[in-house]
Amino acid sequence: MKVMVNIIAIIVLIGTIIGGKLYWNKQTSAGTSKLVETAVASNEMSSKTKNRSWEEYTKNLPKSVVAKLKEAEKSGKPMNLLIVGSQATSTDSTGWPAMLKETLKNTYGSLINVKVLEYKDTTTLDFVRNKEYEDIIKEKPDVLLFEPFLLNDNGIVGITNTLDNLNVIMSHLTNSNSNLVTILQPSQPIYNASNYPKEADALKDFAEEKGYEYLNHWSAWPDYRSDKILDYLIQKQHVPAKKGNKAWASYLKEYFTAS
Numbered sequence: 282m283k284v285m286v287n288i289i290a291i292i293v294l295i296g297t298i299i300g301g302k303l304y305w306n307k308q309t310s311a312g313t314s315k316l317v318e319t320a321v322a323s324n325e326m327s328s329k330t331k332n333r334s335w336e337e338y339t340k341n342l343p344k345s346v347v348a349k350l351k352e353a354e355k356s357g358k359p360m361n362l363l364i365v366g367s368q369a370t371s372t373d374s375t376g377w378p379a380m381l382k383e384t385l386k387n388t389y390g391s392l393i394n395v396k397v398l399e400y401k402d403t404t405t406l407d408f409v410r411n412k413e414y415e416d417i418i419k420e421k422p423d424v425l426l427f428e429p430f431l432l433n434d435n436g437i438v439g440i441t442n443t444l445d446n447l448n449v450i451m452s453h454l455t456n457s458n459s460n461l462v463t464i465l466q467p468s469q470p471i472y473n474a475s476n477y478p479k480e481a482d483a484l485k486d487f488a489e490e491k492g493y494e495y496l497n498h499w500s501a502w503p504d505y506r507s508d509k510i511l512d513y514l515i516q517k518q519h520v521p522a523k524k525g526n527k528a529w530a531s532y533l534k535e536y537f538t539a540s
Contacts, residue, residue, distance in 0.1 A: 366428030380530035405446035432468035
């Protein structure tokens with residue numbers, strides 16, 4: 282009888298072990314399946330994020346620029362964006378061009394190549410007389426973001442002559458490259474100016490008449506009649522301060538990336 286009890290106990294034990302093993306295998310298999318599913322979902326999410334189309338960021342851009350980006354993607358050759366302007370368009374690492382360059386790199390990756398040409402204390406008259414527009418031609422840009430020395434011209438050249446000079450500059454550029462896309466923008470606003478805002482309006486009218494994009498980044502700054510704008514300017518308002526560069530860059534970020 283005792284032998285029989287031991288045999289039964291052994292059979293029960295073996296059955297328990299086998300049953301436990303089967304249950305463990307089932308649970309392990311289910312767990313592994315869930316882990317695989319989670320990993321696949323995670324990879325798919327990562328892939329979607331990584332492969333998010335750059336076109337989603339181009340909502341504010343003109344069709345001509347989007348077309349150049351598409352060509353860059355197709356050819357593998359980046360679109361050349363050349364930023365040109367006065368000391369306000371600084372090549373310094375703290376200037377708005379550097380901030381914009383970083384934004385474009387993070388958004389479009391290798392699709393856009395950015396270069397900056399800064400001309401300190403230069404007027405449009407200097408630019409024409411010295412034939413410095415040839416610097417732009419040599420760079421062979423696809424897109425030109427141009428701050429045409431409006432503040433430097435103020436009170437020296439006169440808006441009529443500024444626009445005449447700008448017309449000369451653009452004639453040379455377009456004769457060299459008929460496919461060039463030009464985007465014009467004013468220099469920074471200054472405190473309590475009287476004629477200067479009218480000159481910015483004249484530049485806007487010029488851009489619209491000639492078919493150029495015009496970016497009024499002043500909308501990202503405090504009202505030029507407010508004392509607050511003084512915190513955005515340094516060196517007798519000749520150069521944007523840290524806040525000014527951030528304001529300028531934030532406007533351009535919205536334009537170039539719709540974010």
